[in-house]
Amino acid sequence: MSTNRTPGEWSKASFSAGGVDCVETAILDDETVGIRDTENPDVVISVRRSAFAAFAKGVKAGEFDDLV
Numbered sequence: 001m002s003t004n005r006t007p008g009e010w011s012k013a014s015f016s017a018g019g020v021d022c023v024e025t026a027i028l029d030d031e032t033v034g035i036r037d038t039e040n041p042d043v044v045i046s047v048r049r050s051a052f053a054a055f056a057k058g059v060k061a062g063e064f065d066d067l068v
Helices: 049-060
Strands: 023-029 032-037 040-048
Touching: 032 049, 040 049
Parallel strands: none
Antiparallel strands: 023 032, 032 040
C-alpha cells in the first residue's frame, strides 16, 4: 500500500468537530495501523493494514451507519 504519511504521524478526519470527539489514525509500520481517541491518546489499538482497509470499505458502504 502506498501512502504520503510518515510512520507514527497521527492524523484525524477533517469531519471532527474542531478536534473534539475525534478518532485518530497512524501508520505504525508496514503492516500495522494505529487507532486512538484524541481524548485518550495513550490507549492505542493496533490492527493489520488489511483489516483496516476492509473496515474502511465497510464504512464507505454505510455498513456502520447505525452507530452514528
